[in-house]
Amino acid sequence: MTDYVRLRRRDPVVIAEGPGPLPRAWRNLSGFDKLSDAELRRHGWYPFRTWPDPIIKPNREKVTHHLEIEDGEVTRRWDVEELTEAERIHRLGERRREILAEIPAIRFRFETGGIVFDGIPLHTDRESQATIALAALQGAGERWKGSDGKWYAMEPERLQAAAQAVMAHKRACFAREEALVAEVKAADSLEALAAIDLEEGWP
Incomplete structure (x- = not known):
């Protein structure tokens, strides 16, 4: 099952709700979970994709996450950085x-x-x-x-x-x-x- 998020902002990407399943009704719109992705985007909802965190050396490294919109999806990606x-x-x-x-x-x-x-x-x-x-x-x-x-x-x-x-x-x-x-x-x-x-x- 695909998870979705509702965005508060697009640039930078800020999530207001989710990730999780689409609500069946939202703001008096019944059958909300049956809308197409294009219609959902008009209301600020996007499919959500995330990648498993990498294996790091915890004594030397950290994982930082960032969100981006790519091909109509909100994707959470990661970077590995040295600890300060x-x-x-x-x-x-x-x-x-x-x-x-x-x-x-x-x-x-x-x-x-x-x-x-x-x-x-x-x-x-x-x-x-x-x-x-x-x-x-x-x-x-x-x-x-x-x-x-x-x-x-x-x-x-x-x-x-x-x-x-x-x-x-x-x-x-x-x-x-x-x-x-x-x-x-x-x-x-x-x-x-x-x-x-x-x-x-x-x-």
Whole structure:
């Protein structure tokens, strides 16, 4: 199905409505979508054609669009241009803010993703962190359920060591978050930001 646009201006081309299907009625004209293209143009409506955007290097290039009337159609074309220095700085700031907003969620995923201590798979979600720390403080042995659904005998010393391992894992995750944030803030180009692997270096 052909899309149409209504123009507000022809030179330069400015679209007032659309792109989309023709209305069945417009300004008290019923059967508007049955009019010929020549009649539609008298009312400012034109078939609309657009071309898919090209693949670009987003760290160096941008796509700019322009409209033109060609063979009775409004056509949206594109040009590929180099980013200006001001645009690169602006895009660097935007991308840096996006990455910094992503990092806490990545840290939380690794922090709460579990560990294996002395052959025992342990949950490390926030509730489990608090539960194992409290159990270790009580100084008694426990039958502890691992993240694999199995039960393990945990004498007091082993339980305390497990709690310490969970806390060490949490500290290591926050330390990696701090280091990653510093690395992102220090990146002085879009290429440097793109080279940072947000999934590496976690415990």
